[in-house]
Amino acid sequence: MTDNAIEIQGLKKTYAGTGKAPAKEALKGIDLTIPRGSIFGLLGPNGAGKSTLINILAGLVVKSAGTVKIWGFDQDKNPRQSRAAIGVMPQEPNLDPFFTPAGSLDVQAGLYGVPKAQRRTAEILDLIGLTDKADAYARSLSGGMRRRLLLGKALVHSPQILVLDEPTAGVDIELRNMLWQNVRKLNEQGMTIILTTHYLEEAEEMCDDIAIINHGEVIIRDSTQNLLGRLDSKTLVITPAHPAELPALPEEIKGDKAADGTLSFTYQSEKTPADQILSLVRDAGIMIKDVRTQEADLEDVFLSLTRAQ
Structure with missing residues (x-):
């Protein structure tokens, strides 16, 4: 096992053209390593390629070329192990309105093959502050509660790596502070955190290292302090x-x-x-x-x- 949680070499993704639209090269040969135990910022303007990169890590998008290793597992050779090592909190809510928070976490754990005896539903509900809403339908939750539930779903299989895709977009200050408290707690327990955000002050405060992506390429990757010193x-x-x-x-x-x-x-x-x-x-x-x-x-x-x- 290496000291890196993520190792990416020569990663490319080209989306095929549709109709009169030409093919689009979203990633142009990304090389990137993310250290274990770090809070890593992945920054870039809209359309830079961040979401494509995250979706490839999550196994939702098939890459065009390159290699991806997650927690030491090659994504092509060990797809099950690499996917089990990573949890993703998406930017957009994807909750079933007829499931309760407890039910959503149980179903998500089942999809990852977590045995009932090893499921941490109550523990996760307590972590995200939804214990009192455990049996309420998801459709009755506020927007902030739904985002907390998204975080809970990303944690059900105890991943070594947690990806937060714009986690505080459109949320209030109280929820943002609670989220960062949870993130710091998880990181202190050894979890590697990958954060994308448009709130640069958050990245400056939270991240140990940062990579900036633009036009499908990594234009710089360095420690936060070194970047500020530039x-x-x-x-x-x-x-x-x-x-x-x-x-x-x-x-x-x-x-x-x-x-x-x-x-x-x-x-x-x-x-x-x-x-x-x-x-x-x-x-x-x-x-x-x-x-x-x-x-x-x-x-x-x-x-x-x-x-x-």
Whole structure:
């Protein structure tokens, strides 16, 4: 067994053309490894190929070329074992409205061949906060409860890897916080988590490593901290004691005045020390009431990389 939960080499997927529409190459040769025990972010704009990649991992889409190993099992040689090692919480609800949460979990466990004596229905219902709704019809559940049930269904066969496809899209803050508490708990127990999200602040907070996909290719894969360090950009925000205009600035410093009167100065910390900006402000006769700095975030990195494509 390797140290990687997922190993992907040369993964390609081309969807056949229909009617006048030409064939579409969704994945163009993905190479990717995901370490065991990590929380891994899979990011990219709409249409980048993320859903195709996840569906191939889940066994829902047949790849065109390449190799996929899940928990050490080759998807082509050991399809049952590779599928048993992974659980997927889909983006769209796929619940039978006439099943109760307890019934849904039991049926899902049966589909994975989990013996009745080994099913963890009550434990999972408690984890996702649906114990009091165990015997209610799924159609009577709120949207947030249905998303929790989707998470429960992904856990019934005790997978080593859990894929969360846009898990917090359209949910309230309380449910989002509960979901992340559960994810951290599962990760602490050794489960590998793969997360796709459009909320980049979530990826920045949760993920150890991140891969960014665009136009069917991995354009970068690195630790979250290294990605954030790629942009040597800082912003110094000054609140003047009295109304003031921007002082004259050299070309390497970009200035802006906000509607509330604050002055912001964006610069590269390797080339420009913050003290130089403060000196420019003082020399302009501006009294400083407050000062703070802003670091580049994952959204800045994401936009800089995807716009360059």
